[in-house]
Amino acid sequence: MTAPISAIQKPKPAKDEFLALETHALIHRYRRGIENFDRRIFFLDEQQLDMAFLPDAGVGRWPIRVLVGHLADADIATIHRVRRAVAEEHPVIAAWDEDAFIDAGVYGHASAATPGDGNGKPGLPSSAFPLAGFVAVIHTLRRWMSEWLMTLRHEQWERVAMHPQRGELSVKKLIAYDAWHLENHAWFLNAKVEKMLGVDVGEEPVMGGGGGCGSGCGCKG
Numbered sequence: 001m002t003a004p005i006s007a008i009q010k011p012k013p014a015k016d017e018f019l020a021l022e023t024h025a026l027i028h029r030y031r032r033g034i035e036n037f038d039r040r041i042f043f044l045d046e047q048q049l050d051m052a053f054l055p056d057a058g059v060g061r062w063p064i065r066v067l068v069g070h071l072a073d074a075d076i077a078t079i080h081r082v083r084r085a086v087a088e089e090h091p092v093i094a095a096w097d098e099d100a101f102i103d104a105g106v107y108g109h110a111s112a113a114t115p116g117d118g119n120g121k122p123g124l125p126s127s128a129f130p131l132a133g134f135v136a137v138i139h140t141l142r143r144w145m146s147e148w149l150m151t152l153r154h155e156q157w158e159r160v161a162m163h164p165q166r167g168e169l170s171v172k173k174l175i176a177y178d179a180w181h182l183e184n185h186a187w188f189l190n191a192k193v194e195k196m197l198g199v200d201v202g203e204e205p206v207m208g209g210g211g212g213c214g215s216g217c218g219c220k221g
Contacts (some may be wrong), residue, residue, distance in 0.1 A: 004199045004201045007038065007187070008191045008194060012184060012187045013183040026172070026176060027146050027175075030179040031142055033182060034135055034138050034139050036182065036183050036190075037068075037186055040193050042132070044131075048196055049064050049131060050065055051196070059188055059192045059195055060191070064192055065129065067188065068134040068138075069106065069107035069129070070102070070185070071134070071181075072133075072138050073096075073098075075178065077096055078174055079145055081093045082175060085160060085171050086156050086171060091161050092161070092162045092164070093161045093163055093164075094164070149175065152171070156171060157170065158170050159171050
């Protein structure tokens with residue numbers, strides 16, 4: 001029996017390898033999406049989902065809930081950009097400020113701004129933003145997009161959109177970047193989980209409370 005591989009010891013994905021893939025291989029890699037996530041994220045409690053690490057931990061600064069929420073928004077943004085590039089002639093796509101999303105509390109992180117209404121009404125707790133919702137968005141959109149991407153002709157993969165900072169981006173570059181983006185963040189996500197729960201040995205996680213899924217599932221089981 002081989003020893004389990006530490007997530008932290010695995011190499012981070014390289015951007016160039018995604019762009020070098022032929023389109024069918026790239027779609028397959030893109031489609032995997034949430035399969036890159038440590039399955040144990042659904043068994044973390046609210047405190048663990050909102051836990052931030054110090055820089056010297058080497059696993060990134062964002063809590064898991066924020067990280068997965070960011071990935072869901074990144075997929076939404078990329079899909080709209082790609083579909084515009086295919087449908088329109090050289091569309092100009094907008095940049096988005098990922099930190100502004102976090103500061104506005106759209107992921108419900110405890111340290112972010114989820115304030116009350118100014119009249120004494122408290123803000124929403126992080127548990128009002130279950131991890132399962134973000135994961136479902138990523139899974140559903142990637143499955144849907146993968147089917148559509150399989151219908152594109154070669155010349156459609158070469159169609160471009162204009163980004164205000166990154167310049168001209170082809171459909172293939174947009175998909176390659178998004179595939180890399182998720183896998184890169186998944187490395188940090190899995191490293192965070194490993195810091196909290198140890199190396200994944202393939203056993204079913206032990207659940208606290210009265211059974212059911214963990215806090216991250218969102219089913220309140």
